[in-house]
Amino acid sequence: MMSMLDLTGTRLGYTDTGEGDAVVWLHGSGPGATGMSNFGPNLPAFSGFRNVVVDLPGWGASPRHTDEPLIFHAAGVIAEAMTALGVERAHLVGNSYGGAVAMRLAVVHPERVGRLVLMAPGGVLPADAPPWPVGxxxxFDYMALPEPSRSAMADFVRLMVHDQSLATEALIDERFEASAATHPELPIPPNFGDLTPDLHKIRARTLLLWGREDQTVPLTWAPAILHGIPDAELRVLPNCRHWVQYERAADFNRIVREFITDTSTNSSGK
Structure with missing residues (x-):
């Protein structure tokens, strides 16, 4: 069940279930995105953990009250929320924009981050972007619409998955209805903020997961993050686009659970 947390100057929607080591789940910036729409079906595979699933500021139940770059503002809100919820330290799992928020948290609050799992994270752009990938x-075109459009949402959802059978009418309806409730009033493209100069500060052991056919944050953007974070590894899943946790759910659940429960150290001993 969704709860609301009162924080400094804002409120945050979240779901908090289970007991054990904490995992904080951070969703992407797509229209209609929420924490539970992104990750709800994955949570049963993470029994034995305390799963905190948030709606990032400006999405779902969480309002946004600042013009600060999205990544930096959201990371501050999540850090405050962790304190309010009694979460001293957590593994962070984030896709796309949520992956960028996770990286920012690992930069400014390294003592609060266990493992990082990042699915095609944003926040690090190659020198030749734009032009933007089609996703x-x-x-951005959807954000710029005067009002939400179901046909535009259908086009967006179909770009997120390689297997078009997964772009169901029910999923399109769910995302469209959620987007209608929180249609963004942001600059187009939004000011996400740039994490490139700070990647070397991330000390958490990091797993990058990428769909080989991703048309939103393409695989060609991965090397900057892979080589920028000192302790990062990359897994590429074929026949998969941007929603790795949805399109390859069984593989995602297995790989991520193994990663966050692995007690071995890496070659550098971190």
Missing amino acids: LEHL
Whole structure:
């Protein structure tokens, strides 16, 4: 069940279930995204953990009250929320924009981050962007619409998955209805903020997960993050686009659970 947390100057929607080591789940910036729409079906595979699933500021139940770059503002809100919820330290799992928020938290609050799992994270752009990949073009075009459009949402959802059978009418309806409730009033493209200069400060052991056919944050953008974070590894899943946790759910659940429960150290001993 969704709860609301009162924080400094804002409120945050979240779901908090289970007991054990904490995992904080951070969703992407697509229209209609919420924490539970992104990750709800994955949570049964993470029994034995305390799963805190949030709606990031400006999405779902969480309002946004600042013009600060999205990544930096959201990371501050999540850090405050963790304190309010008694979460001293957590593994962070984030896709796309949520992955960028996770990286920012690992930069400014390294003592609060266990493992990082990042699915095609944003926040680090190559020198030749824009032009934007087709998935980002559709995301920004949707944000710029005067009002939400179901047909535009259908086009967006179909770009997120390689297997078109997964772009169901029910999923399109769910995302469209959620987007209608929180249609963004943001600059187009939004000011997400740039994490490139700070990647070397991330000390958490990091797993990058990428769909080989991703058309939103393409695989060609991965090397900057892979080589920028000192302790990062990359897994590429074929026949998969941007929603790895949805399109390859069984593989995602297995790989991530193994990663966050692995007690071995890496070659550098971190």
